[in-house]
Amino acid sequence: MVVEVEGFFGVYLLYCTNPKYKGRIYIGFTVNPERRIQQHNGGKQKGGAWKTSGRGPWDMVLIVHGFPNDIAALRFEWAWQHPHVSRRLTHVPRKTKKQSSFDFHLMVLYHMLRVAPWKRLPLTLRWIRQEYHRALLPLLQPPLHMPLAYGQVRAKPIAKTQGEKGQEEEGSGQLQSVCQRCRVCYSKLQGPDDALRCVHPGCSMAAHIFCLAKLFLQSEPEHLIPLEGVCPSCGNSVLWGDLIRHKKGCYGDLEEISPTQGHWVDELHG
Incomplete structure (x- = not known):
């Protein structure tokens, strides 16, 4: 089964199976993992590194x-x-002579997921080739708020919002508004792009991203990104990563908030 993810930005690890170069690794960035591995195996003429x-x-x-x-x-x-x-990684031990490059970079990844700014992001660690993971199961366990997943992943085109669909159907330049209020500050929400919504079934909570983040960060105001909190409507615990996985682009807004608005610290730019 291939999982599709909208707004995909990923950093991957390649392992060389060519007997002449076996054991070499490569780390890269992609917005389309299926296409990227084809490019790597196709060589420079196909767009590979x-x-x-x-x-x-x-x-x-x-x-x-x-x-x-x-x-x-x-x-x-x-x-x-x-x-x-x-x-951020000055504490990471250097590679030993007995250590393979593959094992060393998995160890580096282990440390990266536990230091700022990455430890607070809603990342997913996905083993695309599970056979490489079996022997290293105790080595790399991500923090509890970061899902550990298995199998292929595919970049999915970002779905159009209801407002965008309405624009096409009616030829209107105005987004549809949502007559709803933020559950934290009680001011009106301007539209679907203005709100985070609870992921628990039956809960209709909606709130401004800044308001909900500030509420979740009351016990740790020095941070920008929460890890989890309690829904102000249904009272259930919810992971921040689960909330933003249902709303794309919200961290772009958070990165621009000034330190004077509450006690925010922009860790993403640290």
Whole structure:
């Protein structure tokens, strides 16, 4: 089964199965993993990287996805490639002579998922080739709010909102408005793009992203991105990652908030 994900930004790990180069790895960024592995195995003439060209076949072993945008994913890619240059990873031990490059970079990933700013993102760690994971099961377990998934993933075109569909049908330049109020500040929500909604069945809670984030961060106001909180309507616990997986683009808004609005700290740009 192939899982489809909207607004896909991922950082992947390749493993070389060519006997001449077996054991080599490559870390890269993609918005389309199916197309990207075909490019790598097709060589430079097919759009693959020069470091992988002529050395295949390559297996795309795992991919970390759920980044809010391409910049966040590219920064993650660079740090994973250069752990001892990144100021976030100075504590990571250097590679030993007995350690394979594959095992070393899995160890680096283990540490990356536990330091700011990445530890607070709603990332998913997906093993595309599970046979590589079996022998390393105890080595790489992501934080509890980051799902551990298995199997192929496909980039899915972002679905049009109801407002966008209405524009096409009616030829109108106005988005449809939603006559609903934020459950936290009680001011009117301007439309579907203005709100986060509870993921629990039967709960109709909707709130501004800033309002709900501030509510969830009352116990840790120095952070920008919450990990979890209690829905102000149904009272059920909800992971922040589950909320934003149902709303694309909201971190782009959060990145622009000024430090004077509450006690916000823009970790994504740290």
